[in-house]
Amino acid sequence: MQVLIVTHYFPPETGAPQARLSALASAWAADGDDVTVLTGMPNHPTGVLPPMYRRTVLCREMANGYRVIRTWLYVTPNDGGVRKSLSHLSFMVSSVLLGWRAAGPADVVLVSSPTFFSVLSGWLLAKVKRARLVVDVRDLWPATFVELGVLTNRRVIAVLERLELAAYAAADQVVVVSEGFRADLIRRGVPASKVHTIRNGADTERFAVAEGAERGWRARLGAGPEDCLVLYAGTHGISQDLTAIADAAALVARRPVGSAVRFAFVGDGADKRRLESHVEELGLRNTMLLPGVPNGEMPRLLAAADICLVPLRDVPLFASSIPSKMFEYLAAGKAVIGSLAGEAAQILAEAGAAVVPPEDSESLAAAIATLAADRELRELMGKTGRAFVEENYDRRTLARQYRNILDLACVTR
Template structure:
């Protein structure tokens, strides 16, 4: 049985695409007769506070579904101050260094990036001729940081670029969630072995349901992080609510602003339902007519995992983010694409969707496409041959 370590900054019970991605990878490899261990911080995302019952602990080790989970100390925070966030990343890096010092590390290690500094610590300390390092790149930092306005192109940016290149060079294999990520990596490090590893879901979807709304009303749903990058607060302000309901699930930095907006505009059909566990969420959102996947700005290299998850649920999508995700939606006829920040175009598309009267047949077609194009097992079988 081949042993593999997965080093990540996010893992359940934390929510979000990053934790789901690593969770499915770990469980998939375990089912394929790998001996899997996961090293991750004490759970704290997205609240920035250590979850109960992990508080006041330096390290927690458990076995979950046959997988050994090592949860290490971190200075937890969700502060927007970049120095405090740097401190958090360094604290986890120090915990990793301590872990490497006292534990035997197997020949195959999968390292999640970003955070860049955490990945750098792992690539620097674990590189050896006998060990195979697989770098799983889900976002292109520091490019994404500039696009999101987190920092500017200065000395700090140049330093992060050097760290990024170092990580790519030291990796024996780079996994990228998009074609854009792989193109970027190979443009910096030609001939680097790279593999397209999408964040395909691995769950049994509930039975497709028809919306119980009347024929003249569309039920639109958003489920996920309520952060600045998603722009749900702005979306609440810009939507045309003529014959439409907007349902929101999730949590994040904009949650209080969204709740206040709903409270101040009780005449609008906006409904915030809080945060649900994934299976419960699937049972709820499948009842809607369509889902919206928004991004405030087009982010190079980003392909939201919601595309693959909603397709498996058979839920038509309105994609509001541009880039590679837009191409997937249009090429596979999974829904409709609108350019970022074009709220007039978005409202026109919603009106178009309402007039189409989405039925069970159209939802079933989307699910069939997901089974054919976004199959987790097929992708994992290909990856297994490389690691």
């Protein structure tokens, strides 16, 4: 099958969509499909283009057995709604005008949402290529921005919601990352027969790093051999409310714990400056903030941690959200604490992780203190979590399940 994946975000950028789509492309190519990815020049979230992509409007690459076509876009850091929208719009235009011929023929166009503008690109490209259209929904857009207070204009929201439903109607199949998202789409009139849940997962082999590979990272993160290192690694956005973790770090610093507890935040995003200011205001000496790391470094980074955190804001819609980072934390064999509710909390509980209410710094601090004082419990949680991911959320198994949906798209309309 000839598969065209259209996405605004793709490696070498790091993040949930990048990891999900690159894993799918690699798995399908390895199984014999002809896979092409149409994406923009890598710059997320810093807004900095690597030198090799500067002054370039179109480039072709090969990666893990599939083609990557990159087209020009307006480069901007991941902050400021107007500039981000311009970046999304620019890729929508360039991906169609520059990418439609370069991408070649396709039987199926798989487009990732958000960004919503990429869905319009995917729809146009599917029309031009007479291909089936599959929409991969990672977040409910614009609902997420509405609940977070980013979008408030009722007329704008109504228009965007109509466009969202039109996109689902145009798709031959729709794939979501949680059962909560699936229920929401069905409730709003999308036929149940064409909405499928394929959750995120992790490459379990990739996160089984050799013992000792993490030593350099522990030093960089400010942790000694006997310290307990608590890590958040990922996007620093408004959805996570990382200041609540900083508050927990301040509380832990005042608790009697058997070993020193160190906190590290690794990543970039629109809310990082607010986190930096909050850490400074609290005067935290047990906390380090580092920029994001290349995707290839993530297994060694996670190996350095003793406890990994999965936070989400206390927003009703997030009860249906499942942060993809939690599968990588579990695959790395780490003790995990989820500060969230709903579907993700249920999965983490099944994996043997600890779960506390979202945005509850007191409960989070108590859970961290308990695990920091009990190395054997951390090790048991890590082994249980990894076994759970191996059995239920290995990315190669999920990719094969997803591939069946592409076949379904080609035989139904």
